[in-house]
Amino acid sequence: MPSPTLVRITDVSPRDGLQNESRTVPTPDKAALVRAVAAANVDEIEVSSFVSAKWIPQLGDAAELFDILSREAAPLPLLSALVPNDKGMIAALDVNQRAGRALIGKVAVFAAASETFSKKNINASIAESLERFVPVIAAAHQHALPVRGYISCVIACPFEGPIAPAAVASLSRRLLDMGVDEIDLGDTIGAATPQTTRVLLDAVHAACPELQGGLSAQRLLTLHLHDTFGRAGACASEAMRLGVRSFDGAVGGLGGCPYASTPGHRAPGNISLHALRDAIASSGLTTQLQLKALDNAATLATSLTRE
Template identity: 55%
Template sequence: MPEQIRITDVSPRDGLQNEDRRVPTSEKVALVRALCAAGVDEVEVSSFVSAAWIPQLGDAAEVFSQLAGHAAPGRDRPVFSALVPNRRGMDAAIEVNRRAGIRVVDKVSVFTAASETFARRNTNATIAETIERFIPVSEAAAREGMPLRAYISCVVACPFEGAIDPGQVAKVIGLLAAVKNAGRLDEIDLGDTVGAATPDTIVPVIRAARRAIDQFMPGVEITLHLHDTNGQAGASVAAALREGIRSFDGSAGGLGGCPYASTPGHRAPGNIATRAIVDIARVAGFETPVDDRLLDEASRFARALVGFHAAE
């Protein structure tokens, strides 16, 4: 029987957070529901961050509240996850569940980087200081029974520092062991933030990450988050599949991407399209429950929300 891959669609969060247009809450909810119908395994719905920092996601609590009518994951909807940068964000996610009376935020994510400069630019803290903030999030996730994912940005290259050594990624994973030991940490998400990955550069990162996970936190899953800035994301997915990676982030319509990769007058391609991951995996002999027609509909809807023509 063919092996399955796991797909998280990040378009409602990562795909919309840097858009100039403020997408109405109702349209975000409609996008999430379209992705549910398409059959992806997980949807990263939003982020519990300060509205002053990312105003596009200032309605996270309301988006989740409007999704509370869906049944529990595993029946007729995927896992719903949210990015929480710190304990305050985690508390907000827990409060959404309390008010809804059911679990609607199923899973939470934190984020750091393999680049000190990128970490400081995005969090006003060093990598070590950022990871220290995750300790209370991990403790709360363990108490609430919520899986925790840790993003590591810039695993191949940084817009400020250039190429990143795979050993630096391994070092960050070693630091994240304290987060797991404090409560729980279930998944490491390797982010090629500027879309610099090729098969030749992503494979050493995957191998270094796996060695570090085996050493510091055995059993933690690796997910790959690729941007298609240089048109190599698809080939990198195929290489990752050969390396044993079975969990990938995609974005309906290819929404999102790193703003540092774009230039005035030229918008760089964003996250690898969810449909591209599905197609590459099937060609490689893997299964996914995604409905192609419904995913294409969700992708067209996602592109219409932001008014540009990304790849399906």
């Protein structure tokens, strides 16, 4: 049984951190970033997304990137990928077939608690997006791959404003009933405060009791925070107080929702692993992150995204 004080960290730098970069990051450089993050001893790295290159050009090299990593001699943590539909799932399984093993050890599907955001971001209503997930979840479980279910805009939407916690709780329940193994709550535009984080988690825990219990829970609950307004660390601390023991972050704070940016000002990105590490320590909890390697990974990440 995992220690109740241990916090699990997923680094999303190569996928969520880089996907909105205007400058194309070469595939070998992305592989170097994955290696650097792995050296920092994170529990999982979300490497890329099998989405159409027409939608997100930066991630059009997902298969090539995984093929490079399949030849990596150094040990790697759990590697995961976002798969938006059955076509993406087939591409992910093809990677594993070429590698001769489950190189991609987890797949993720992506929903939104906002109808408007869902239609603008993935060109589908919430109901339509859930329909797309059915074959993905079935194929993943057929190949013994756990499935993460992202829910974006869990606090507020850039188009609709505040989102009702009950709506997020209901969508979490639906995803769990469909068979996802993990719920990942995304504060897409960084609108969360400790108070709204508490209200949200209370609603989700009430609707989905199997998410309670930290790393020993029946299903995993993860929080994905953006530091748009500098409150992500405080929100993480509040979530830890309420029992959450799994978080996403990015070295160097890479990423940031383009809908949260304004002309001439790019919104801050995901909570940095340094800030997350500090919040964990201040909460009296522990993580396996290695500080020196984390510094090196953050330096590399910054160099890859410097205009």
